[in-house]
Amino acid sequence: MTLLHHIGRYTLLIKRAFARPEKHSIYYSRLIREMEVLGINSTGIVAIISFFMGAVITIQTAYNTESPLLPTYLIGLAARDSILLEFSSTIVALILAGKVGSNIASEIGTMRITEQIDALEIMGVNSAGYLILPKIIALMIFAPFLSVLSMMIGIFGGWIAGTAVGVVTTPDYIYGIQYAFIPYYITYSLIKSVVFAFIITTVSSYHGYFTRGGALEVGRSSTMAVVHSSVVILLFNLILTQLLLS
Amino acid sequence: MIEVRNINKSFDDQQILHDISVGFEQGKTNLIIGKSGSGKTVLLKCIVGLLGVDSGDIFYSGQCFTTMGNKKKKQMRQKFGMLFQGAALFDSLSVEENVRFKLDMFTTMSNAEKKERVNFCLTRVNLEGKNKLYPSELSGGMKKRVAIARAIVLNPRYLFCDEPNSGLDPQTAIMIDKLIKDITDDFNMTTIVNTHDLNSVMEIGEKVVFIHEGRKWWEGINKEVFDTQNRELNDFVFATRLVKQIRNTDESR
Numbered sequence: 001m002t003l004l005h006h007i008g009r010y011t012l013l014i015k016r017a018f019a020r021p022e023k024h025s026i027y028y029s030r031l032i033r034e035m036e037v038l039g040i041n042s043t044g045i046v047a048i049i050s051f052f053m054g055a056v057i058t059i060q061t062a063y064n065t066e067s068p069l070l071p072t073y074l075i076g077l078a079a080r081d082s083i084l085l086e087f088s089s090t091i092v093a094l095i096l097a098g099k100v101g102s103n104i105a106s107e108i109g110t111m112r113i114t115e116q117i118d119a120l121e122i123m124g125v126n127s128a129g130y131l132i133l134p135k136i137i138a139l140m141i142f143a144p145f146l147s148v149l150s151m152m153i154g155i156f157g158g159w160i161a162g163t164a165v166g167v168v169t170t171p172d173y174i175y176g177i178q179y180a181f182i183p184y185y186i187t188y189s190l191i192k193s194v195v196f197a198f199i200i201t202t203v204s205s206y207h208g209y210f211t212r213g214g215a216l217e218v219g220r221s222s223t224m225a226v227v228h229s230s231v232v233i234l235l236f237n238l239i240l241t242q243l244l245l246s
Numbered sequence: 247m248i249e250v251r252n253i254n255k256s257f258d259d260q261q262i263l264h265d266i267s268v269g270f271e272q273g274k275t276n277l278i279i280g281k282s283g284s285g286k287t288v289l290l291k292c293i294v295g296l297l298g299v300d301s302g303d304i305f306y307s308g309q310c311f312t313t314m315g316n317k318k319k320k321q322m323r324q325k326f327g328m329l330f331q332g333a334a335l336f337d338s339l340s341v342e343e344n345v346r347f348k349l350d351m352f353t354t355m356s357n358a359e360k361k362e363r364v365n366f367c368l369t370r371v372n373l374e375g376k377n378k379l380y381p382s383e384l385s386g387g388m389k390k391r392v393a394i395a396r397a398i399v400l401n402p403r404y405l406f407c408d409e410p411n412s413g414l415d416p417q418t419a420i421m422i423d424k425l426i427k428d429i430t431d432d433f434n435m436t437t438i439v440n441t442h443d444l445n446s447v448m449e450i451g452e453k454v455v456f457i458h459e460g461r462k463w464w465e466g467i468n469k470e471v472f473d474t475q476n477r478e479l480n481d482f483v484f485a486t487r488l489v490k491q492i493r494n495t496d497e498s499r
Contacts, residue, residue, distance in 0.1 A: 022351055022352070023350070023351055023352075026350055026351060110337075114332055114334060114337075115330045115331070115332060115334040116334050116335075116336055116337070118296055118328075118330065118334065119328065119330060119334040119336075121296060121323070122294055122296070122323060122326050122328045122406075123323065123324070123326075123347070123348055123351070124320040124321065124322075124323035124324040124326075124352070125351060126320075
């Protein structure tokens with residue numbers, strides 16, 4: 001019953017968030033601001049984690065495929081496919097759920113407990129639309145860029161680590177990342193990143209919007225936003241993988 | 247004129263408001279007084295529509311607000327101004343942006359006109375020149391004054407104030423009260439103030455409604471508050487030693 005209650009309330013909130021904006025120009029300026037806060041400000045963490053994850057994937061692949069029967073270019077191929085298929089979309093989404101999700105939930109939650117959301121409602125502004133819609137659109141637009149950035153830096157990190165440690169040569173690694181390349185994997189990854197962006201922003205906004213109480217509850221909402229976003233991302237990862245790769 | 251008819255409100259199994267009916271007159275500062283937990287904030291939130299009512303109706307100039315469609319409700323709310331207990335200024339916006347928020351959202355004014363209107367409202371609350379400050383840089387009294395400026399920027403017909411003096415020193419509280427009274431007179435608004443500050447009752451209470459345990463217990467004007475025989479109201483009014491002492495001094499004379 002509680003789950004159904006949450007799903008129903010979440011659906012109604014998202015419906016309200018997608019209602020016709022009072023003034024498009026204000027929503028547009030908020031969209032630009034949210035793209036900076038949620039997207040551009042996340043590039044640093046995505047870049048750092050992608051670099052090191054690419055490096056670790058390459059080294060681990062190398063040590064686990066150490067056999068004279070296996071060509072070393074397979075290291076590049078395995079690193080590429082891991083990064084493209086899972087890491088750049090799912091793992092980056094989980095990182096964003098932690099960074100962006102907690103940010104959204106605590107921002108909206110604080111606005112709720114300090115009556116700023118009530119103030120918006122009293123003015124005749126659709127608070128759900130004003131606060132949530134720009135965040136959804138901003139991250140859905142920016143997530144594919146973060147995903148592509150993560151792919152590039154991850155593969156680059158793999159090359160740097162692989163050649164530095166001496167488990168793969170540059171020609172073998174480059175040959176590996178080009179070998180049997182399926183462009184659809186990029187499309188698949190980008191589709192997933194857009195869906196995950198929607199999940200992160202809406203689930204986190206939901207937790208923030210319905211915060212009740214004080215500072216303690218804002219912290220709790222923030223934690224719940226991260227936990228629930230992550231669980232829903234993993235669930236949808238399974239569904240999307242089956243739908244898009246079968 | 248705002249008319250509340252037979253309002254009932256409960257949370258879960260606990261009934262907070264019991265069959266409250268009261269009228270708030272235009273051009274006057276109407277005060278809702280009562281102890282903490284008496285239900286006055288719930289009543290105010292029901293009146294402005296932030297909380298739904300279980301039964302009963304609220305009328306704004308004869309129009310039933312409770313049965314109004316969402317679109318009409320939003321239009322009606324553009325005639326509202328509200329001062330929240332904690333001011334509820336938008337943290338990420340400067341004083342000027344806070345005040346001009348409604349102008350940006352609902353008008354087609356030019357930037358120069360908006361600026362002029364914002365400056366007029368800030369001057370009205372004695373905050374000229376503070377346009378670029380952020381809420382975190384303001385004192386409690388200044389925040390309340392910015393919130394008043396924001397509330398009046400679109401010339402509202404109805405002004406609601408939820409405990410405007412809470413957390414303020416007596417002098418600043420008097421200044422805020424005077425401001426609310428002056429603005430009500432200037433714009434001929436229907437103003438409802440939620441308070442438990444007896445000084446406000448004496449300063450600006452043109453009509454006073456006493457709420458006790460979720461029921462309307464007493465209704466009158468400020469001068470009658472101290473002479474009433476209503477026991478609960480007496481307990482509320484003469485709760486402090488200072489007021490008791492003043493009463494005893496008056497009686498001994």
